[in-house]
Amino acid sequence: xxxxxxxxxxxxxxxTEQATTTLANSFAARGAEVEIVSFKQGDMALLQQLxxxxxxxxxxxPPLSFRNxxxxxxxxxxxxxxxIINQWAWGLPCILLCRWAMSRTKCKLLSVFxxxxxxxxxxxxxxxxxxxxxxxxxxxxxxxxxYALLNFxxxxxxFFGWLFSSQCVLLSPxxxxxxxQYAFGVSDRKLTAIPNPITRCKDESLSQVVKTxxxxxxxxxxxxxxxxxxxxxAWQLLADEFPQWNLVIMGDGPDAANYRQMAExxxxxxxxxxxxxxxxxxxxxxxxxLLTSEYESFGxxxxxxxxxxxxxxxxxxxxxxxxxxxxxHDGIVVPPPFKLESYCxxxxxxxxxxxxxxxxxxxxxxxxxxxxxxxxTDQWDRLLTEDLRNK
Numbered sequence: 001x002x003x004x005x006x007x008x009x010x011x012x013x014x015x016t017e018q019a020t021t022t023l024a025n026s027f028a029a030r031g032a033e034v035e036i037v038s039f040k041q042g043d044m045a046l047l048q049q050l051x052x053x054x055x056x057x058x059x060x061x062p063p064l065s066f067r068n069x070x071x072x073x074x075x076x077x078x079x080x081x082x083x084i085i086n087q088w089a090w091g092l093p094c095i096l097l098c099r100w101a102m103s104r105t106k107c108k109l110l111s112v113f114x115x116x117x118x119x120x121x122x123x124x125x126x127x128x129x130x131x132x133x134x135x136x137x138x139x140x141x142x143x144x145x146x147y148a149l150l151n152f153x154x155x156x157x158x159f160f161g162w163l164f165s166s167q168c169v170l171l172s173p174x175x176x177x178x179x180x181q182y183a184f185g186v187s188d189r190k191l192t193a194i195p196n197p198i199t200r201c202k203d204e205s206l207s208q209v210v211k212t213x214x215x216x217x218x219x220x221x222x223x224x225x226x227x228x229x230x231x232x233x234a235w236q237l238l239a240d241e242f243p244q245w246n247l248v249i250m251g252d253g254p255d256a257a258n259y260r261q262m263a264e265x266x267x268x269x270x271x272x273x274x275x276x277x278x279x280x281x282x283x284x285x286x287x288x289x290l291l292t293s294e295y296e297s298f299g300x301x302x303x304x305x306x307x308x309x310x311x312x313x314x315x316x317x318x319x320x321x322x323x324x325x326x327x328x329h330d331g332i333v334v335p336p337p338f339k340l341e342s343y344c345x346x347x348x349x350x351x352x353x354x355x356x357x358x359x360x361x362x363x364x365x366x367x368x369x370x371x372x373x374x375x376x377t378d379q380w381d382r383l384l385t386e387d388l389r390n391k
Contacts, residue, residue, distance in 0.1 A: 004081040005023075099164050169383070
């Protein structure tokens with residue numbers, strides 16, 4: 001089988017890009033021929049993580065251009081893939097380019113939607129600005145109009161992604177009815193769900209590291225999506241109550257300096273901002289993983305933490321989180337809307353009760369089996385093989 005992955009940005013450290021690298025290597029190890037194409041390129045050193053058999057082709061920005069059309073058409077002609085797996089399926093220009101370049105070929109398009117319907121970053125940013133910022137009448141009218149047009153363009157992308165694809169893959173079966181409604185009531189006949197696999201291998205050299213009473217956040221430091229101020233506010237309420245515990249905020253991003261300043265102004269004790277880097281040791285040392293995002297698509301960081309037996313305490317504002325965390329079984333899911341006291345109470349329950357932590361921790365290995373690379377690759381193999389039979 002020949003598989004061509006298409007992404008907006010690659011290589012990169014984001015979840016979609018990590019999942020692509022992991023799946024590409026797994027397909028290659030099973031004998032498939034795999035190539036990857038992207039419109040933007042990030043840290044090219046990350047290509048070292050790819051199997052040497054996987055070939056990478058850089059295209060150009062913006063996606064929909066004659067230059068990209070001829071380059072992409074040539075790649076398709078030479079490689080002759082059975083499938084183009086579009087990992088950037090929410091981008092309408094990308095969908096149209098695929099349709100254009102694939103004409104008069106035998107390859108099939110499979111679209112993967114790595115975000116929940118209606119939760120594109122640009123849409124969420126406008127929602128945040130309308131909700132949180134004070135704007136004049138004219139600016140509010142302009143922003144509401146921009147929001148409506150932008151949201152409509154994403155709905156079109158979901159619809160045409162469904163229309164032009166042989167299969168549409170979502171990250172959770174709970175996303176299927178959301179997708180149908182968002183894409184103007186399309187049928188579910190081409191919709192299926194395959195979650196992302198665990199993309200990180202556990203560092204066994206850290207297996208003897210003793211856990212400390214540590215709360216941990218790992219991810220981008222930015223406000224609109226991640227809402228890390230919620231973690232800081234929770235720590236402000238809990239720090240004096242639990243003097244043996246500490247908080248680590250690991251990562252970098254556009255609001256990193258603002259969050260450091262906020263922590264200083266709030267005079268938060270026992271808090272660290274170590275910056276970006278390999279979080280393996282932090283996972284191995286930590287008891288609880290905190291996630292308070294306003295929206296997410298999947299949340300690979302939760303699986304990474306669970307790989308090191310870190311118990312997740314997450315705000316359940318997106319449906320896929322319930323596939324990863326079973327509330328009160330292998331973690332805690334705090335239901336929306338976000339209430340600081342509810343989140344603090346969830347943390348307090350575990351921080352004060354080591355027996356409860358051990359109970360939840362004991363159930364984590366069973367949950368991780370559902371997201372093993374072998375299991376997820378098997379699901380992809382079945383989908384592609386069955387779809388090819390229906391050619």
